[in-house]
Amino acid sequence: MKTVILNKGKESKYMNGYPLIEEEDIYQHDTLQEGDLFHLRTSHDIYIATCYVGRQHKGLGWVLTYDESQMIHQSFFEDLFLAALEERRYYYHVDGTTAFRLFNGEGDGVGGLTIDNYNGHLLIQWYSEGIYTFRKQIIEAIKKVFNYTSIYEKTRFKHTRIASGFVTGEAPQFPIVVEENFTFYNVHLDDGPMTGIFLDQKEVRKKIRDYYSEGRQLLNLFSYTGAFSVISAHQAEQTTSVDLANRARHLTEENFGLNGIDPKSQKIFIMDTFDYYKYAERHGLMFDTIVIDPPSFARNKKKTFSVIKDYDKLIKGALPLLNKKGTLVLSTNHSMYSLKAFKNMVKQTMSQLGVEYHIDEVMGLPKDFKTHPHYKPSKYLKVIFITLMH
Ligand code: SAH
Secondary structure (H helix, E strand, O other): OEEEEEOOOOHHHHHOOOOEEEHHHEEEEOOOOOOOEEEEEOOOOOEEEEEEEEEEOOEEEEEEEOOOOOOOOHHHHHHHHHHHHHHHHHHHOOOOOOEEEEEEHHHHOOOOEEEEEEOOEEEEEEOOHHHHOOHHHHHHHHHHHOOOOEEEEEEOOOOOOOOOEEEEEOOOOOOEEEEEOOEEEEEOOOOOOOOOOOHHHHHHHHHHHHHOOOOOEEEEEOOOOOHHHHHHOOOOOEEEEEEOOOHHHHHHHHHHHHOOOOHHHOEEEEOOHHHHHHHHHHOOOOEEEEEEOOOOEEEEOOEEEEHHHHHHHHHHHHHHHEEEEEEEEEEEOOOOOOHHHHHHHHHHHHHHHOOOEEEEEEEOOOOOOOOOOOOHHHOOOEEEEEEEOO
16 A cells, blocks of 8 residues: 655544545655555554555545455445445435435545436536546446436546546437426436536525526626526516626526527627626616525736635625615635635625625525535635625
8 A cells, every 4th residue: 555644744634524635734655646545654663554545635535444454345336335325315305406416525525526417317427537537436436326217427636538427327319307396397317517507505595586587687697597586586576697608698698598598578688797887887777686696716908706705796896786685696616715715705805895785695505515524615606695785
């Protein structure tokens, strides 16, 4: 077994359960390749954990077990999958929902690996070359533990030539339709990096429909397939979806159609968000709920956008379009943008503008996106609902 020795003083961090082996904490290590197993040891040669090499973020790899005698083979993965399934039995019985996450990386015991269920069609996502080297055992374990009609995969590591796509089972015709909280969405499992719906926002979608849509004008920025608009359209006065990508128009229209909403009754703009701000101001358009859910980084023409640097500009642009007592739903999924920093940014921006507000809700990941208690970045989703006092 290969060995990685920690710097002095770093032992307790890992003994207390931190699951990602960070490069800067390492004193020395054997020659390591993606997918290698290694023992993490103290400078006094005490065993801490068995890990695998899978470079991600600042990490060299992830802890798999704290039991030195545990072998890492198919049945190791089966046991973890079974435990993950046990915790999600509930979701199989929830009325009106057929899509949810079955296995969530380090939260369920294997960093770098996720498995989602889209109405019986499973999607495996591999986040490093290292975890991908266990592909055969993992797929066999999935086949044994989970029910499925088909299995698909996506690789999420760079410099890869490995094709994503169909693995096994009965291939469906895409798009398939999934249901979530009695709303229908189209899903593609073999078309680019995204599937059509971000399952981690399910509780936020429901909250917006149930509390922030009734009779309202709703603006959905960075709308992608329109999920926030689609779930709200029946209650809302009208929804407006804005996205830069051309594909967003027909994907959004199709999702409206699936739910018996005439796409022509709703508005869709293929436009940069900041350009839309100018357009809306020029036309005197006003809204009661504005949802802002940008990507962490984006490039449009020569401009780059980074949530950590530029979120305040999104808020500043949205406020002139917000009616009295209106609500902003501010979302970010950047794992390195802490909730504290995000909240501070909101506070500072609002006080700079002299706008009084209160925080209605702070939401995060749903239970199926199980997080790791000792690894904060695993709680990457932060959504703050703020309502204007006047
Ligand atoms: N809110 C969406 C997910 C957003 S994904 C949902 O709930 O499903 C990010 C989206 O932002 C992508 O569809 C991308 O095309 C869009 N985007 C990126 N830069 C943009 C910009 N400057 N203006 C508008 N949309 C942008």
